[in-house]
Amino acid sequence: MKITDKIIKNHGLNLEEYKRIQKLLKRNPNLLELGIFSAMWNEHCSYKSSRVHLKKLPTKSKHVIQGPGENAGVIDIGDNDAIIFKIESHNHPSYIEPYQGAATGVGGILRDVFTMGARPIALLNSIHFGSPEHPKTKSLLNGVVAGIGGYGNCIGIPTVAGETKFNETYNENILVNAMAVGHVNKNKIFYSQAKGLNKSVVYVGSKTGRDGIHGASMASAEFDENSEEKKPTVQVGDPFTEKLLLEACLELMKDDSIISIQDMGAAGLTSSSVEMASKGSLGIELELDKVPCREENMTPYEMMLSESQERMLIILEDNKENQARKIFEKWDLDFVIIGKTNNTKNLTLKFNGEIKGEIPIDALASEAPVYDRKWIKKKLQKNKFDLKKFKKIKLEDALIKILSSPNHSNKSWITDQYDQMVMCDTAKRSGADAAIIRIHNKDKAIAVSVDSSANYCKSHPITGGKQIVCENWRNIISVGAKPIAITNCLNFGNPENKEVMGEFAECIDGIKEACEFLNYPIVSGNVSFYNGTNKKNIYPTPVIGGVGLIKKLTKPLDHSFKQEKSEIILIGKTFGHLGQSCFLKENYSLAEGSPPDINLTNEKNNGEIVLKLINENLVYSVHDVSNGGLIISLCEMSMVNRIGVKIEKPKKLRNLFEYFFGEDQGRYVLEIDSKQIRKVEKILKLNNIYYEKIGHTQKKYFEIDGELKVDINELFKINNNWYNSY
Amino acid sequence: MRSSVIVFPGSNCDRDIAVALEKMQFKNQMVWHKESKLPKTDLIVVPGGFSYGDYLRSGAIAGKSLIIDEVIKAAAAGCLVLGICNGFQILTETGLLKGTLLRNKNLKFINKDVNLIVSNNKTKFTSKYELNQILKINIAHNEGNYFTNPQHLEKLKKENLIAFKYCDEKGDINKDSNPNGAMENIAGIFNDKKNILGMMPHPERMIDKTISNSDGVNLFSSLIS
Numbered sequence: 019m020k021i022t023d024k025i026i027k028n029h030g031l032n033l034e035e036y037k038r039i040q041k042l043l044k045r046n047p048n049l050l051e052l053g054i055f056s057a058m059w060n061e062h063c064s065y066k067s068s069r070v071h072l073k074k075l076p077t078k079s080k081h082v083i084q085g086p087g088e089n090a091g092v093i094d095i096g097d098n099d100a101i102i103f104k105i106e107s108h109n110h111p112s113y114i115e116p117y118q119g120a121a122t123g124v125g126g127i128l129r130d131v132f133t134m135g136a137r138p139i140a141l142l143n144s145i146h147f148g149s150p151e152h153p154k155t156k157s158l159l160n161g162v163v164a165g166i167g168g169y170g171n172c173i174g175i176p177t178v179a180g181e182t183k184f185n186e187t188y189n190e191n192i193l194v195n196a197m198a199v200g201h202v203n204k205n206k207i208f209y210s211q212a213k214g215l216n217k218s219v220v221y222v223g224s225k226t227g228r229d230g231i232h233g234a235s236m237a238s239a240e241f242d243e244n245s246e247e248k249k250p251t252v253q254v255g256d257p258f259t260e261k262l263l264l265e266a267c268l269e270l271m272k273d274d275s276i277i278s279i280q281d282m283g284a285a286g287l288t289s290s291s292v293e294m295a296s297k298g299s300l301g302i303e304l305e306l307d308k309v310p311c312r313e314e315n316m317t318p319y320e321m322m323l324s325e326s327q328e329r330m331l332i333i334l335e336d337n338k339e340n341q342a343r344k345i346f347e348k349w350d351l352d353f354v355i356i357g358k359t360n361n362t363k364n365l366t367l368k369f370n371g372e373i374k375g376e377i378p379i380d381a382l383a384s385e386a387p388v389y390d391r392k393w394i395k396k397k398l399q400k401n402k403f404d405l406k407k408f409k410k411i412k413l414e415d416a417l418i419k420i421l422s423s424p425n426h427s428n429k430s431w432i433t434d435q436y437d438q439m440v441m442c443d444t445a446k447r448s449g450a451d452a453a454i455i456r457i458h459n460k461d462k463a464i465a466v467s468v469d470s471s472a473n474y475c476k477s478h479p480i481t482g483g484k485q486i487v488c489e490n491w492r493n494i495i496s497v498g499a500k501p502i503a504i505t506n507c508l509n510f511g512n513p514e515n516k517e518v519m520g521e522f523a524e525c526i527d528g529i530k531e532a533c534e535f536l537n538y539p540i541v542s543g544n545v546s547f548y549n550g551t552n553k554k555n556i557y558p559t560p561v562i563g564g565v566g567l568i569k570k571l572t573k574p575l576d577h578s579f580k581q582e583k584s585e586i587i588l589i590g591k592t593f594g595h596l597g598q599s600c601f602l603k604e605n606y607s608l609a610e611g612s613p614p615d616i617n618l619t620n621e622k623n624n625g626e627i628v629l630k631l632i633n634e635n636l637v638y639s640v641h642d643v644s645n646g647g648l649i650i651s652l653c654e655m656s657m658v659n660r661i662g663v664k665i666e667k668p669k670k671l672r673n674l675f676e677y678f679f680g681e682d683q684g685r686y687v688l689e690i691d692s693k694q695i696r697k698v699e700k701i702l703k704l705n706n707i708y709y710e711k712i713g714h715t716q717k718k719y720f721e722i723d724g725e726l727k728v729d730i731n732e733l734f735k736i737n738n739n740w741y742n743s744y
Numbered sequence: 745m746r747s748s749v750i751v752f753p754g755s756n757c758d759r760d761i762a763v764a765l766e767k768m769q770f771k772n773q774m775v776w777h778k779e780s781k782l783p784k785t786d787l788i789v790v791p792g793g794f795s796y797g798d799y800l801r802s803g804a805i806a807g808k809s810l811i812i813d814e815v816i817k818a819a820a821a822g823c824l825v826l827g828i829c830n831g832f833q834i835l836t837e838t839g840l841l842k843g844t845l846l847r848n849k850n851l852k853f854i855n856k857d858v859n860l861i862v863s864n865n866k867t868k869f870t871s872k873y874e875l876n877q878i879l880k881i882n883i884a885h886n887e888g889n890y891f892t893n894p895q896h897l898e899k900l901k902k903e904n905l906i907a908f909k910y911c912d913e914k915g916d917i918n919k920d921s922n923p924n925g926a927m928e929n930i931a932g933i934f935n936d937k938k939n940i941l942g943m944m945p946h947p948e949r950m951i952d953k954t955i956s957n958s959d960g961v962n963l964f965s966s967l968i969s
Contacts, residue, residue, distance in 0.1 A: 167853050171884070172794040174756020258754050258797025350753065430856075437855045437884040439949050439956070440792075442760045456955065571954060 019049050029056035029232075035387060042381040050319045050367065050375040056232075057285035057323055058292060058382040061547050067513035068545040070390045071526045079539045081502050083204065089130040089281065090198075091541025092207060093503045095567050099457055100204040101464060102136040105144075105197035105507040105563040107546035111252040112194035116161025120145075120194050121169040121255035125327050127198040128175065129281035132264050133330060135208040135271050136200025139441060140455045141170045143180040143196050144468045144507070144561045148189030150424045150744060155184070158192055165255075166196070167435040172257035173264065176444050177436035178453035179466055184424045187472070190551035195507040197563040199466055201457055208271060210280040212298030212333050212359055217277060219291070219302060219357035220339075222346050223263045223329035227312035229253050230286070230325025240512055240548045259328040259351070266349040267330065275338035282329040288322045290331040291357075292365060296383035301362030306369045310352040318369045333359060393519035398478050401597040401611035405673060408606060413674060414726045418736055420604045420646050420679075421653060427740035428657075445574040449658075451496035451642060452566070454574045463571040465499035467564055471645075472557040474613035477598050479521045479558055483528020484616040488683060490564040491536055492642035495625045496686065498575040498632040499566030501536065506543040506562050511555020513547045521558035522547075529560065535618040536625075538564070575632060577641035577651075578658030584638055584715045585695045586663060588648065590624050590685030591708045594676025600646050601679035614681050620708075621684045627707050628686050636694050636701075643685035649678040649722075651687050653733055656720050660730045664721040665713035674725065689715065745968050747772045748785040750815065752806045757792035757829065757948065764948035765789070768964035775811060782814045787824045787967060790815070790831030792884070792946060802845070802887050803830060807837030816840060824868060824967065825940040829885055832932070832942035841935055841942045843892030848885070849925030855884040857956070858923050860931050860945060861911040864904045867934060869941045872962035872969065878915050879908075879959040881945040883923060883931075888944040890926035890933070900933060907932035907941055 019025075026036045029052055039047055039055050047055060061067060077085035083100055084092035090104035108123025124141060131138050143166055148155050159182075170177040175198075230253035270276060278298070280290040287309070295302040306318045312326070334342060339355065346353035360366075365382065367375040420426050433448035445463060446454035452467035469490040475482030487504070494501040506529065511518040533539060549556045596602055597611025631637050643651045656663050668677050690698050692714075702709050713723075721727040747770040751758045758774065765772040773783050782788070795806035806812070812834075819825045819840055827835035835841045848854055857880050862873040873879070892900070900906050908931040912921040922929045924944075932943030947960030 164852075171853055171855075171886075172754070172756075172797060174793055256797070258794060258799070261756065261794075261797075262753055434856050435853045437853070439855065439882045439884060439946070440756060440760065442763065442949055442952070442955060445955050574954065 021046060021049065021052060029053065030060050031056055035059060038387060042385055043377065048375060050322065051377055053319050053323050054288050054375065054377060055382065057288045059386050063285050063289055064386040065545055066387050067389050067391050067547060068522065069388050071523050074526060074530050076530060076534045076539045077541060079503065079537055082539055082541055085541050086543060088209060089133050091503065091505060092134065093541060093565065094204060095462065095464065098204045100202050100207065101199060101565055102131050102134050102202055103197065103199040103505055103563070103565055104130050104542040105195055105468070105505045105561065106130070106544040107507050107509060108194045108196065109192065109509065109546055109549055112162055113158070113192050115252040116158045117165040117168065118252055118254050120162040120165030122253045122327055123194050123196040124166055124169040125255045125257065125260050126283050127196045128173065128260065129283065131198040131200040132267055133208065133279050133281045134202065135206050136202035137268060138175045138198050138200045139443065140199040140453065140466055141175050141177040141196065142466055142468045142563060143177070144470055145180065146183045146185065146188045146193035146559060148184065148192065149186040150184055152189045156744065162194055163432050163435055169255055169257045171437040173261045174440050176438045176440050178438050178444055178455060179448050179468065181468055181470065182429050182432055185472065185557065187557040190554070191549045191556055193509050193549065193559060195561050197468055197505065199565065206271065208276055208279050210278050210294050210297055212278050212294040212300050214277060215359055215361055217359045218334045218339060218355045219304065219359065220332045220334055221309060221329065221352065221354045221356045222332060223351055224256065224259050224326060225310040225312040225352060226316065226321055226324045226329070227326045228316065228320055228324060231320060231323045240550050253325045253327050255327050262349040262351055263328050263330065266346050266351055269345050270342055275335050275342050277333040277335055279330060279332045282331060284325065286323065286325045292379060292382050294331065294333060295365065295379045299363065301360040301364045301366065301379065302357060303360055303366040303368065304357035306367055308354050308356045310354055318367055318374045322367065391513055391519045392516045393523045394516050395520055396479055396524060399612050403608065403610050405675065411605060413678065413722065414728060416601060416605050416675065416679065417649055420600055420650060421733060421737045422740060423604045424740055426600065426646060426650065428738045431741045445571060446497060446576055450576040451493040452499065454497055454568065454571065456571055461570045463568040465494050465497045465566040465568060467493040468561055469493060470559055470561040472559040473598050473609055475521065475525055475560060476557040477613050479524035480528040481613045481616055483525035483560060484532040485613060485683060486560060486562045487529055487532035487536065487538060488616055488621050489644055490562040491538060491625060492686065494564050494566035495629050496577065496640045496642050498629070499568045500629060501538050501564055501566045503539050503541045504562050504564045506540055506560055508543065508545045509549055509556065509559040509561065510547050511550045515555060518555050525558055525560050532618060536622055575640060577639050577655050579655050579661035579663065579689055579715050580638040582661060582715050582717055583692060584689045585692050585711060586713045586715065587688045587690055587698065588685060588710045588712050589628060589688065589707060590620065591682065592648065592677055592680055592685065593682050594673060594680035595682050596676060596680055599679060599681045601675065614683050616683055624684050624686065624707060627702065627705050631688065631698060631701065636698050637688050637690055639689040641687045643687060645681065647679040647681050653720060655687060655689070656730050657734045657737060660734065662716045662719040662721065662730050663713060664716050664723065667723050667725065745770050745787065746785045747787040747789060748775045748783055749789045749791055750775050750777060750811055752777045752795035752809065754795045754797050755791050755793035757946065761789050761791045761828065761948045764951050764964060767951060768968055770968065777809045777811050779811050782818055785823065787826065788815055788818060790827040790834050792829030792831055795830055795834065803833030803837040806834045812838055819940055822939055826869065827942040828946055828948065829944055832944055833887060835940065835942045840940050841933060842896050843890055845887045846889040846891050847887050848889055853886045854923055857882050858945065859911050859913055859921065860908040861915050861917065863906045863909055867938045868967060869963060870907060870966055872966040876915060878911065880957055881947060881959055882949045882956065883945045885944055888924040888926065890930045892927065897927060903936070905934045906930055907934055908943060908945065
């Protein structure tokens with residue numbers, strides 16, 4: 019078959035890239051080889067546009083065992099315990115086929131974690147949809163939620179935290195990011211680097227079908243009006259088989275049969291075999307006739323590019339085949355030796371005794387193109403709006419408007435569809451600032467949270483990048499955990515657009531600055547470009563997934579008020595920043611101004627002092643102040659146990675709306691027993707922490723002195739009603 | 745007291761129930777579904793999860809597995825059998841318990857802590873609870889909507905074979921306190937001889953106050969006493 023320009027374009031490669039292939043091969047590729055290049059060189063697998071920027075991110079600390087570059091990141095949490103975690107996007111498939119797209123997103127990220135030897139202990143997700151009024155939103159939302167639940171519930175791993183957001187920027191391109199967290203003995207971690215010559219390459223798991231062919235290339239292009247036609251590129255998930263694969267792999271991992279192991283994720287058999295060989299500087303020869311196929315007459319091209327789910331590639335030690343085979347047969351899974359390692363440094367593909375393709379591994383991996391794309395800086399917008407000129411509203415009405423909005427309404431109708439309790443170690447479920455998962459059979463626990471702030475990032479990417487790291491850090495601290503490390507999922511538009519590339523570069527700069535300052539390194543992640551349709555790019559939406567450590571879990575902490583007559587303290591200064599706030603958005607449909615400024619020194623000091631107060635058992639509840647400002651935080655604390663609160667009017671204030679709805683950063687609300695208040699104040703003063711005593715808890719009513727008094731049950735109803743009427 | 749937990753491919757609450765049993769001092773063994781013999785045991789537990797991925801119909805394939813014949817024999821001989829969630833579904837598929845579990849009435853998976861009222865405390869499974877005691881126990885299922893024919897329902901009521909019913913915080917049994925549409929708010933039932941209990945809620949999830957509460961503990965302490 020002659021390789022035409024059209025074929026090259028259909029493989030997502032440009033002519034420059036094709037010339038590079040010819041040069042590397044010193045000949046023209048055949049179709050199979052072209053397909054393999056396209057699978058390895060697309061944006062999703064090669065990180066060609068992001069690599070130069072990702073290099074800047076801090077990836078080390080005394081806790082980090084493995085940073086980016088492996089299937090997932092690994093951190094040390096003491097006593098030989100390690101946590102393996104990663105977040106990944108499945109945006110494009112989920113838009114085309116929401117149930118299967120979301121389900122296989124969960125399945126894929128789980129494999130990344132258990133392929134390294136960890137038993138997955140928690141799932142999280144960050145999902146973004148278009149405007150609720152958009153005709154597609156409702157079915158996408160229901161499909162994605164059902165898909166996430168369908169996979170996690172069946173495999174039996176609790177889905178413990180997440181965020182669901184709506185914004186018209188995602189009308190034609192939703193975001194589905196899934197994060198998995200696993201626990202492993204630090205001495206039993208498995209890596210993907212192949213070692214040794216003439217070792218057996220074993221295929222285990224499900225059979226290969228024609229689903230998902232070119233999935234990774236699809237995820238590396240923008241959508242257009244014909245996107246629906248891409249349905250066949252979406253994979254189909256089978257959580258039951260994944261459960262079997264998980265148990266079989268963990269059983270095999272108990273001894274030392276495995277040299278290296280890699281899941282077949284994006285670009286399937288191609289990327290798994292190439293990555294293993296590349297990391298080991300070896301060659302690999304595959305006999306494709308042996309690949310277990312689900313459908314008849316599959317060609318080498320289809321086998322190499324299929325993204326069928328629930329498959330793994332293992333390189334085994336000598337003489338371990340029988341033992342390993344027995345385990346996979348017990349779990350009714352395929353186990354086939356399909357190839358050997360060698361010293362050629364080539365990927366050699368045989369079919370019916372003939373060599374059908376042969377490519378130097380380096381050409382696919384280290385020689386893949388890297389682009390330093392053009393980008394432009396974004397200026398900080400001034401807050402031009404003047405609150406005095408806006409239509410007058412009542413404080414109560416503004417509050418109700420936010421509480422009843424799609425973005426701020428209670429999401430338990432979503433989280434009730436996820437099994438959050440299976441494995442019996444979930445100490446705090448969805449709804450808390452971060453979920454708490456106890457390490458099985460131990461006293462210690464981890465806290466996990468995912469966060470994003472797309473409107474802040476759109477307005478000023480550097481500040482937005484800093485803000486999401488800080489918000490995540492605050493959420494982890496608010497449940498009493500010490501933040502250890504993060505994973506990031508970077509969802510952006512078309513990188514060939516210099517504004518988008520600027521958003522990317524500057525978000526990275528912001529993330530970097532905050533991570534370095536807070537000693538909160540990035541250990542894994544994923545980049546998803548080309549989120550947009552017909553040249554309309556989404557808001558830059560980096561998502562941060564953080565993990566923190568609670569050394570001894572006695573009484574899991576959350577944000578719910580625990581009793582009446584407690585003192586309420588606000589830590590951190592309130593300036594009344596309303597730029598990009600949800601007050602403006604929900605009440606005036608405005609997305610104006612700059613995001614709130616980030617002061618990393620205050621952020622760090624305030625966070626550390628809150629953690630100290632928690633560790634000294636001086637607080638009943640903690641909640642960070644984020645979207646919606648102080649008033650929303652207080653409401654959320656009130657609504658859980660229906661305990662009211664009375665807040666004094668601020669003494670030296672200009673404007674009540676600015677005070678209560680301002681989204682100034684680095685703030686926490688603390689509930690403190692009146693007997694402990696002097697001790698707490700002493701600690702705060704000693705450490706030069708800015709705080710205000712703002713009121714106390716009370717029966718039944720949410721009250722701001724002289725301004726507002728509402729029954730908590732009313733607010734609860736308002737906050738829980740959105741989906742019922744959707 | 746000896747217990748055996750049957751493990752099917754796709755079971756996922758098998759570890760949770762084993763942890764609970766061991767914590768409550770049972771001598772527990774895991775039994776793989778391909779075994780053709782049960783070890784000597786006083787209690788058989790069919791755990792929750794998605795045996796065989798819920799393919800065909802939840803519990804249907806597990807209900808025909810090799811080990812199930814042994815479970816049926818043991819039950820006939822008076823061995824105690826506890827089926828939780830998917831285990832309850834499997835027991836109805838084998839005929840050990842009558843009735844069936846339909847899709848939840850809202851057609852969605854439901855995971856939350858719900859209130860249950862103890863309807864019969866004169867059994868080996870529930871003797872440590874008070875009659876009409878209100879418990880808070882986690883449910884997690886797609887098909888928990890219990891349904892049976894009018895004759896059997898009458899019998900369940902007359903012979904006191906209903907173990908637990910869904911209720912509200914005050915113990916009121918009504919439509920609003922019914923999470924899944926189950927007939928008469930039924931959450932768990934016994935067989936005629938009361939040596940088999942099938943229930944949708946997960947008592948093994950409620951044995952530890954750090955994680956949830958301890959409302960499930962008395963089910964296990966009833967069994968061991």
